[in-house]
Amino acid sequence: MTVSSPHELPAPLFRLGFRPMFLVAALFAIVAIGAWGGTFAGWWGLTPYGGSYFWHAHEMLFGFVAAVVTGFLLTAVQNWTGVPGVKGRPLALLVLVWAVGRVLMWWGPGWSPWLVASLDLLFLPMVAGFMAYPLIKVSQWRNLFFVPVLALMTLANFLTHLSVISGEAHWFKQGSYLMLMLVTLLMAVIGGRVIPMFTANGTGTTKVLPIAWLEKAALLCIWLLVLNVLFGNLLPANVLGLLCLLAGSLHLCRWWRWRVWLTLAVPLLWSLHMAYLFIPLGLLALAAHYLGDWLPLSTAAHLLTVGGMGGMIMAMMARVSLGHSGRPLQPRPIMSLAFALIFLAALVRTLGSWLLHQQILTVFVLASILWCLGFAIFTVVYWPVLTRPRVDGKPG
Template sequence: MRCLSLLNPGRLPVARLAFRPLFLLAALFSVVSMGIWLAFWHGDILLNPYGGLMFWHQHEMLFGFSTAVVSGFLLTAVQNWTGLPSLKGLPLLALVALWLFARVLLAFPMDLPPWLIAALDLIFLPLVALVVTRLVIAVRRWRNLIFLPVLGLLMLANLAMHVGAIRGDALLVQDGAYLTVLLISLLMVVLGGRVIPMFTTNRLGLRPRATLRWLELLSLGSVMAVVLVQLLNLLGGELPKALQASVMGLAAICNMARLLRWDGYHCWREPLLWGLHISYAFIPLGLAMWGLALSGVLRTELAVHALTVGGMSTMMLAMMARVSLGHTGRCIRTLPGIGVALALMVAAALLRAPILALVPEITHWIYTISILFWCLAYLIFLAHYTRPLMVARVDGRDG
């Protein structure tokens, strides 16, 4: 059987569902990328990538690491939503190879035309969207079509970053990156609202609270409005900063109120739960900080890192740790050290955003410590999950 798998890569366990290769490679890629970024901050230039190191760091943490995790989750979850087989086998391995090939070319452009490198990177998300769309439409699960406009706008943001890099337009690169951060934050708001309260009540045996429809609509609608404001900025129609700050503030207040109704204070003994609750808390924190940045109180990059390190990357670590157990047939429990890994990510986010805002004179040390914390956190994940992600389910089922 093992020989057969080697002759036919499509039969390998790692090719059975998208979360397996994409979670594994995304985690590994993040550690390598952050290591290179740490070396850069200490004066060692290890790469001469496409677009330069500043562009490479922004782009690859968003469209290398983050969208790989998002795609792995969506391509796995769509099978549960629809009851139809998702991408697997050789087509899945081909998609992963495309993602990996783009990462290599962005790091080592080898004098290739910039438009060719950009085109290879831009193909990945449309293929993910095509698979999700086909399965959702086949069973008419229209509720899940909400992810498709987000994926479409992510493609636009990626295109904007590439065009900005090729033209040397730093503002266009920045606007594309900001739109990407807010779009992934919107995905967290949508998915977090679906799973965090459910995971909490199921695990702790709590009685579910009645949903406040007005609060749900305001929470989602306000973040959608934030995304639309940034989209308008990208397209050249910037609104007054006071209005943008007000929209950010409304989104922050609504989502903090939403989070407080999920009983997160009961979760202190369950890292896979408090990791989700705390990571969600960084969404309103980041939006509030962004509103302050628009008012001239803070630097915008501090708010961005509250969302990216505290929100996105911490929630992704918690979700990958949970999904990788459930979808490999294992008991969902916090493995040794995962609580430490999540705590390291929370500490990295606190250092990189609110603490750095209060104590800017220790920027260099905060950068160093937060990067090291990130690398340690994802190395702990890799130590526990590399084997489960590469071997067959323990219950013998496919997936």
């Protein structure tokens, strides 16, 4: 695996992974949820590959989320290793492969499912290769953990496509929930690494030191949830519910120790803390579903996806884009509104659909509008940040 020479200066958009991947992800977040919300409301028809429900779930996980994970990892690996990150033509090719997958998923009903699946499945293995190269080059084995996670994400994507190819819906559920747990795991790992550090740096306070047993137990619980889905949901519902209850409780304790109350005046911090809060909330909602069917599975899933993933994605994109473009970590004031819109969308989509089921159409449309407005604000604010050179003249 080769990367462009550090002496080359490609267009600013292709100088580091976060730039194109964050931009296309933000644009796609608006298009995908706008299309889904309008279809659900009956404003227009949508007949994509796999059907509209399959498309919505697949594209938010393997289109939107995967793009942001890619942008973050391909940028972080340069910091971790000191090896120049992928840029220029290889990065443009990666973006093209991602875009081909999105186009085929939208207009794919007339194509062979095997062809659509094969082309869509190219993206994450390419990302894994670009990640593995610098990590192996400098023998940084600790962060090599992300490469098998990307391989498992590829497997999860294959399982969702297998449901279309075989006509067996259970493959879609297994693949999508495997991806859900894998991304939750990534959020827990990365959140644990950066949130205490960012909080200390941003508030001028002492960093909260991790409690070893709490960190290990919290992450182990999510690993067990990943393995349970990977091997076909072997755990009985009551055992799975207790595991989710334990996981949610541990991550809630973890979150509380990071002192969210110190961050309320710093948008780049409170947004990260609030996003992480949706992880224990989602896990506790899963416990409520499996222990007594007190909450719909969809409510738990959307706490993790809209609130957890959507919130953390926007918060991390906002911070990473400023830091890696040489700008001060001071977002435009309107970004506080963008963060709030995403969290409000999560609450409307989850609590609203549960408590106001008779008005489900209004709830879904409102949540879609809030989400799209949030990412529209991000796109407008960060377009120049992502498409122009660093303000300090450095590469990247």
